[in-house]
Amino acid sequence: MILTASMTVRFPAYYWIWHLMRMLFYFPVRYFRFRKNGWELYLLDWCYVVSYITTACSLLAFLRIMFGIETALHQYNGTLIRAGFAMCCGPLIWSVYVFRNSIVFHDLDYMTSVFIHMSPFLVMWCLRWGAGVPSVINEAFPDMFRVCASKEEFAAADACLETFRGALWCNACHAPFLDFVVPPAFVYLCVWSIPYFYFVCVRWSDWIKDTKRETLVMYFVETNPELNEYLERKMIGIGVGRRYASPLGYMLFHFTSTIALAGSSYFLWHSFLLHTILGCFALTTAVHNGGQYMFRVFAYRYAAGEFKKHQAVLD
Template sequence: MPDTTQDSQGAAAPPRPLPALMRSATFQQRLQDLHSTTMARVEPLLESAGSALEDLGDELGVLFDPEAINEMLAHEPGKVPVSAKSQAALAAQEAVQEQAEEAQMHRMTKSLLDPSKIMLKDKLAFVIGVTNVALTAFWIGRWPQTYHWYWLFKDIVLFTLRYFIYVKQGMHYMMFEYCYFANLLSLYHLFFAPQSALLRKFAFAVMSGPLMWSIVAMRNSLVFHDGDKITTLMMHASPALSAWCMRWYPQPRWTAGMSPDQLAAYNSASWFDMAIAPAALNLVWVVSYYLIIFVLVGKRIQARGYQNMFTAMVERPSARKSALAKLVLSAPKPLQPLVYLSIHTFAAWLSLLPTKLWFDSFTLHTMVLAGVLLWSTWNGANFYFRVFAKKLMADQAAKAEAKPAAAPTAAAGGAADGKKDS
């Protein structure tokens, strides 16, 4: 109990602190004083040691930096004498190395610019492209129920080639786009769940909506000798063609054993089925794409200079003039990816709205699909004739420049003959 005493008037005095607590407070104060004194003495020593280590690190770093060594030798040539003979040998070695590099570059350039090799590659690509168009038309006309097998084969071959090419070019993150995701979903329905009425309408809306209209929006072109253009067109056109085949020429086994009510549900669709439910796929892709491209590997993409669809459509200098890029770039920097993905989602939803009309009408679906494919052919024709027109103009300009140069030569030759005759 605390020690309490009374003063002269008999009132109780306040309790006195215990001696133990007084000793604790004094000991704690002594520890704090000791810590302050120690740190005041040690900190200057640590700073001096740190400065010495930094100087030592700089000196040792020179040993691993050839540029620093050369700079030191240039400023202090007396410390490391180099004989004239050694300098001549070094210069000769550098000359031999430069000649070897130039020869290697010449061989590579000659190989890359060999007209026979370029022509052979273009010819093969052209033949394969024309064969693909003919085979696609024949397959759909003869076996429309199995066209998705041919589509699967093209997906495997072309997507595999594109992946290895894109990896070398730092563009492999572009294969996270919605169209690849939609291709996989549609192929899953056709190969693993063709009897599902829900997936049938879901896949039809995706293949006849965002994928088909991407041909128009992205200006896909039927250019036979360009593998990248052919792959992009295939990625959008093959699903659209397969949607036409599976809707109007389904395999009998898909509907075998269905009741009349199930068959009616299988071949009918509401606006909700075609325009609202498939939009969920786009939302799933948007969230996944944002987390992967802009959160998980965003710093990696920026640090290594990799490309994705956002950089290609918005940040690339040649794309900044487009209305899409201007709209996205007008937003604050952190919000630009979200603005881009919001526009992408809204455009995909708009393309879903008319898919019920295609699902209900064979004639309308056929006309729209034919019109979109004809548009890609028109884009290919524009590409070909634009390229050929530039080449033709260049040839004509070269000929026009050669004619004036040849005329003075002929005139000079005639004058010389006249002098000889005289």
């Protein structure tokens, strides 16, 4: 945590590398831990896929500026950055609150969940604002991340953060609202939603049941029975078969909430203060949840110890 905070505030231009290094540790460990319990299909959920995409795009951009290796994605650099920003600073960061992510230092699973939802947010915070100096990323890795269209735009963004008014709302490196809705929705549908529904909910559905694998769709159905029943009725009402009504209802709900939260990132793109406040809120929430978890564990262990003492006396 100390190193992460130091990288974020002191070396924001290199935080994306630190994020990649931690991802190479956390994700393989989580895969092997999940596989033992039949949970490995959770690694195909959207939160994980966002990390896969942002990491792949970062590596491709690095290869382009270092070795001149270009791909077809090069011309969409700015668009992809804003799409990634929308997802990392929209649905992912709010998942810390929704899923009650907790900072528990001695528990790798808890820390991995926090990493999945918070670290991509910090990557985008560093790319957009550079911990208060937006141009720092372009100086360290010229033309790698096209957050701004030109050096003049980066300079204007730097000037924004010299005043409170500019930190509250900065029009430098401006991006229209639709940039945080349309491209993210396109990537969401084509890269994840349609393939996920086809393979997990259709093609592999029998295998998943036979092998007792778990998926986020199943988790949603079990934990939100009333909402699931409502969505299922709506899907059946428009002609969807009962077998696919529940998973399709979930996918529609997931799409709507994800794109709505992605659209809210428009305000974070233009406000250093709002972006920073949201990050602090997510961190505080994770710390608070971790504190509650530790209190419950301590209380349980204390009660169990006292019970054993009294049991020994009675015996």
